[in-house]
Amino acid sequence: MLLLVIVFFHADNPKTFTACGHHFHVPCLFEWIERKDTCPICESKLQFEGLDI
Numbered sequence: 001m002l003l004l005v006i007v008f009f010h011a012d013n014p015k016t017f018t019a020c021g022h023h024f025h026v027p028c029l030f031e032w033i034e035r036k037d038t039c040p041i042c043e044s045k046l047q048f049e050g051l052d053i
Helices: 026-033
Strands: 015-017 023-025
Touching: 015 026, 023 026
Parallel strands: none
Antiparallel strands: 015 023
16 A cells, blocks of 8 residues: 655655656655565666665
8 A cells, every 4th residue: 555645855855766767755765665675656676776675
């Protein structure tokens, strides 16, 4: 289940882009990847430049 929360990006809550082009709040994505290794939107394997997860 994906919970949609509308919170603006800012310096204390920055966004990051996945290789598939979707963007997320960094803390939200870290919480997500503790459970899954796929994008919450398109379910492609999550990949980040310089980081192998």
